[in-house]
Amino acid sequence: MQTVSNVRSVQSSRLRLLVQFLGSMRLAVSLLVLLAIASIIGTILSQQQPYDNYQLQFGSFWFQVYRELGLYNVYRTLWYTGIVAFLVLSTATCVTRNTPRMLRDMRALPVRQRHAAIRAQDHFLSMDAPASAEAMAARLASLLRTAGFRPRLERDGSDFYVAARKGRFHRLGYFLTHLAIILICAAALYNADIPVKWAEWTGTLKPANNFDLPLSEIPRSAWMPLHNPAYRGIITLPEGQTANAVFALAGDGYLVQPLPFRIHLRSFHVRYYSTGMPSDFVSDVVLYSPSGKVLKSGIIRVNHPMSYDGVEIYQSSFSDGGSLLHLQSYVLGMPALHPGMLSGRVGQTLQAGNSGYAVQLKNFSLYNVMPRAAVGEKPDPKNPMVNLGPSYTYIVHDPHGGAAEFKTYFSPISRDGQGYFVQGYRQALGDPYHYVYLPVGPNGGISLFLNYLAALQVAAHGGAQASPAIFQEIFAMLAARVAPNMSSVEQDHFVQASLNALQQMRDYPAPFLLHLQSFDHRWAAGLQVTKWPGTVPIYWGCVALVLGIFILFYLPQRRVWARVENQDDGCRLELGASADRNKREFAREFAAWERALQAPPGKDGTTLHC
């Protein structure tokens, strides 16, 4: 029996130690600071980038180490969640341990207090006075009332007890703040798709890595259940299209979340201020049930989401939704009389005839608003930005596996009376663009320049020596044929501009030029779809948190106990008081009480100040 009880007491003392440790303030403060430090990591390292970027940045060794530590998505790692969970546990222990004491504290104040308890208060006064105990008690009560207390008196024979308190519900502040933290963290953990994390961890859910698959071909193992309680996903939806699933990034892959409805994007547009800055992004959306019934329709703008059945749809980004581009292709060095035609949508890859070259249409931007200084125009403080109009980017893959990226502006820009088409090219993604300024002929377009280029090459093959006179002469011959109205000044300008362009094109990485003839623009809207049933508890938690902090700081508890004993020649007052916040202020207040009580009473019960 004895050993059993010993084991029990050892166990219970171990448990007590554990509870003591979990509920200790030292642990709480350490956890707060630790969490703060751990949080810094995710702000220094940009989170949820493609893994290739990290590999490039850190090299393969550190890339591996950081991946194992989960630094690419810190706030969703097991260890970070663990710290939060530990903080919640510590807070919960603290609340549980302190509850009985605090409830006791909030109960009605006992009026009678022992001598020792009165003396043990932070502030204590003991004085003898020539008044009766009753008069002294009345005077103290009156003073306390003036100070905003509601004192209670009790008579014990010829002695009196006085007790008063302010801020009875100060302890409520403690409960509200700490329960709020538990509630907020619990709701946040729930919203952070714990079930999905669990399924991922056990292997029933496996993120897909191939970002090019159509929805129907994504393996079922990457699909989350339709009735997932909480999720957050994005979808890029081109105008006129419909989707019934969204994507959530997970590690270097993604998961698919099916939706209980279909989202149809009727149209998307960007509104602009007069400066060219966008003023709003607007999607016109219809929600359909799986059977095709219209559930809801309306517009979604930034700061104005659409809500349906607990699911929120937000305007989060936009991009090109597969604009149709009609391109003319000119082979360099051939007269530009019969350009080839290429047509395709952004996102497609086109074969350039039977040359073996492939053209991948990468992007199309309807507007290019940039500072005037960036394009060499005079600054204008009233109107600092300039719109260069539409541009498109494409990648040319040559038959040998090389590639180069091109960015071309649709509208020409004008310099000193001569128009230019601007085209940039680069051979590596990180490089800046090299710009080529192709002069516009009097009939618009770049055919005059290309014809001139072809004529120069023919002359060079014919053995002509390069000299300014030859350049002028060849152009004069060409101009007489195709642009007879050009003045000689214009011709000079054009020749000079063409020679500059030739210089700029020395390393041009493709044997042909693409020129955008027309386009049919189509936007795609980036919509974020979330279902967060834990939001309401979080809001209530926040209300409790703020209320609790206010109570803790501004409604401090102040308690006063006094005992007045009748004596032969008067009475003896023992007064004790404590405050649990703003102690300094209370010390001054207590000193004022002391002075007031010790001063001789005036005629009308008030005292005179000396």
Place this chain on the structure above:
Amino acid sequence: MAKSMESWAEGLPSEFQQRSLKEILRQEAAWVLGLTAVAIFILARWRADFGYWQYVVLVSWYVGLLLAGIAWRPLQWATVASVLPALGAVWLYAHGQTPANNVVLHYVLQGVAAALWMSALLLLSTGAYLVSVFTGSAAIGRWATRLTWAGVIFGFIGLGVRWRETYLGHASWGHIPVSNLWEVFVLFCATTPLFYLYYEQKAQNRSLGAFVMPLVAAAVGFLLWLTLAQHMDQVEPLIPALQSFWMKLHVPMMFVGYANFTIASLIGVAYLLRDWSVRRGGVLAARLPDAELMDDVMYRAIALGFLFFTVATILGAVWAARAWGGFWSWDPKETWALIVWLNYAGYLHARVVKGWRGRSMAWWSFLSLWVVSFCFLGVNMFLSGLHSYGKL
């Protein structure tokens, strides 16, 4: 039972007497009636345009100003002194006056001019505080306080007038002037001295100004650089993400937090220097208030800042839920706000529950300045994210 402010009922000085509601209403009648009249006027004049939120805003301002004015009387006349000139400027603008044809608007009342006046006055007051702490001159100290008040009032005049100016010319551009770096620096430079003045009066000691105001002066210097070299004082339209009702609440509350945290940190510096001066001997020990008082003011500033910072962060989260689809996205600014919050939660627990005082807490408060500054400025300068519109 009517008492004057100096009455000594039951032998207690008035500061320790609790005023009944009736007494408060009687003593603060001008403030209560004036504010109520203004609120009723606003309701009568614009109720037709009021939505749900306008009622919330009106009630918040009414209750907030009423209580703050009662708790701290100087705020009453300071409010009047900022609002009347700002309304005057609005009236001038409404009657076809512009800075180009009106001298008062051009040199005094237009947003940028008032901000420059604020800058000049705050720089002067910083100088005066420094001189007064080293010479011990009480007269210069009084002037320092007056100059600070004048600077604060000009700051709020500037913000009020600029609010109107954002609507001039382009009605669709209008917004509360807390949307770019220039505007928030004006807000910071006006708010921090205002709260400092509150603590100065509560502590009955001007020497802390010599520690708080130099940082304000540095912020003024940055503001002047933004104005004169970067021309960031131009009114610009808002990007779509900022066009939200929530900005009106989130940003100003955040700056109440920043202002109080800044003041607490600088009092921490004063505390440490006083401590050093006590050990080494020096003038500071005699001029600065006693250590316990500084410790107390530091705690009060952090407590008030923490309350507002918590509310502001929550409002930011609610806004994020409206604009970005999730109330918490681990955006760098959000994360740093959390770090600041955790840091001060740690401070408050250590002080209130563990009873830590003195040098270690002064160091904690001082070092927190770096955390707060990084949250305020560093995130926008060095990190990218959803708050990156505040860039230089």
